[in-house]
Amino acid sequence: MRFDLITLFPAMFDPIRDLGVTGRAHRQGIWQLHPWNPRDFTQDAHRTVDDRPYGGGPGMVMMVEPLRQAVAAARQARGSAQGSAPVVLFTPTGRRFDQDVAQSLSEGEGAILVCGRYEGIDQRFIDREVDIELSLGDFVLSGGEIPAMALMDAVVRLLPGVLNDADSARFDSFNGALSGLLDSPHYTRPEIHEGESVPAELLSGHHAQIALWRRRQSLALTAERRPDLIERARSQGWLTSDDERWLAGLPGGRC
Incomplete structure (x- = not known):
C-alpha cells in the first residue's frame, strides 16, 4: 500500500x-x-x-x-x-x-x-x-x-497485520460485522468506579448473553444518534426480527 x-x-x-x-x-x-x-x-x-x-x-x-x-x-x-x-x-x-x-x-x-x-x-x-x-x-x-x-x-488500520487483533477493525462502528451500526459501549477495570458498576451482562462470562447485550446496545445507540444507519441496515436486510422487536420496544418505538 x-x-x-x-x-x-x-x-x-x-x-x-x-x-x-x-x-x-x-x-x-x-x-x-x-x-x-x-x-x-x-x-x-x-x-x-x-x-x-x-x-x-x-x-x-x-x-x-x-x-x-x-x-x-x-x-x-x-x-x-x-x-x-x-x-x-x-x-x-x-x-x-x-x-x-x-x-x-x-x-x-x-x-x-x-x-x-x-x-x-x-x-x-x-x-x-x-x-x-x-x-x-x-x-x-x-x-x-x-x-x-x-x-x-x-x-x-484495515490492512492485514496492522492491528494486533484482526477483529478490532471488523467490529468498529459502521463495519459490516455490525450491520453498519454504531459500536456498543466498552468497559474495563475497575469493575466499580465511583459506585457505578460494569453492566452485569459483561461480567456473566456467557458469550451469547454478552453478544446479545452488545447487539441491543448498538441498536439503541444507533437509533438514538444515527437513525439513518438503522434505515440503511433495514434496506440492506441486515436487521433480524429480534432486532426489529427490540427497536420497537425502545421509548417511543424509535425507528
Missing part, C-alpha cells in the same frame, strides 16, 4: 508516518508515504503555485501546471508495480468519506492524494486529473492535509 501526497506542507504528515498504529505499520513496511511539493515543479524564482482568480473575488487559486507535474511525478515513481492509483482530491463538493470508501481503498494499491490550499484549485486540473472527490463533512478546513491524514489512518 502506497500513498503519494501532493501537498505544500509535507511536514504535517510526520506524525501519521511515525507515531501510533500507522507509524508502527509504516516501520514494518506495510504501507509507504511519499510527499510531493508542487513548489518543486515551478519555473519561477518565487516558486509560485497560486494566482488571483479570474472574475475577481477573494483569495487565491492553485495553478494547474505545478499540480499536474507533481501528479505525473508521483505516477512515474509508483511505476507499473504499484498498479493504477486513483487521484483523490479533498473538496467540500466531494462525496462524503465513510467506512465503505475506506474499505474499498484498503483493497487497492493506495492513492495519490491532492491536498488543496487557498480558495481552491483551477477546475481544469480537477477535470483532467482527479478521479475521486471526497469530503469529511459539511465544514471547511484550511487545506486537504487533515482530510488526507484521516483517510490514511482509516485505510491503513
Whole structure:
C-alpha cells in the first residue's frame, strides 16, 4: 500500500508516518508515504503555485501546471508495480468519506492524494486529473492535509497485520460485522468506579448473553444518534426480527 501526497506542507504528515498504529505499520513496511511539493515543479524564482482568480473575488487559486507535474511525478515513481492509483482530491463538493470508501481503498494499491490550499484549485486540473472527490463533512478546513491524514489512518488500520487483533477493525462502528451500526459501549477495570458498576451482562462470562447485550446496545445507540444507519441496515436486510422487536420496544418505538 502506497500513498503519494501532493501537498505544500509535507511536514504535517510526520506524525501519521511515525507515531501510533500507522507509524508502527509504516516501520514494518506495510504501507509507504511519499510527499510531493508542487513548489518543486515551478519555473519561477518565487516558486509560485497560486494566482488571483479570474472574475475577481477573494483569495487565491492553485495553478494547474505545478499540480499536474507533481501528479505525473508521483505516477512515474509508483511505476507499473504499484498498479493504477486513483487521484483523490479533498473538496467540500466531494462525496462524503465513510467506512465503505475506506474499505474499498484498503483493497487497492493506495492513492495519490491532492491536498488543496487557498480558495481552491483551477477546475481544469480537477477535470483532467482527479478521479475521486471526497469530503469529511459539511465544514471547511484550511487545506486537504487533515482530510488526507484521516483517510490514511482509516485505510491503513484495515490492512492485514496492522492491528494486533484482526477483529478490532471488523467490529468498529459502521463495519459490516455490525450491520453498519454504531459500536456498543466498552468497559474495563475497575469493575466499580465511583459506585457505578460494569453492566452485569459483561461480567456473566456467557458469550451469547454478552453478544446479545452488545447487539441491543448498538441498536439503541444507533437509533438514538444515527437513525439513518438503522434505515440503511433495514434496506440492506441486515436487521433480524429480534432486532426489529427490540427497536420497537425502545421509548417511543424509535425507528
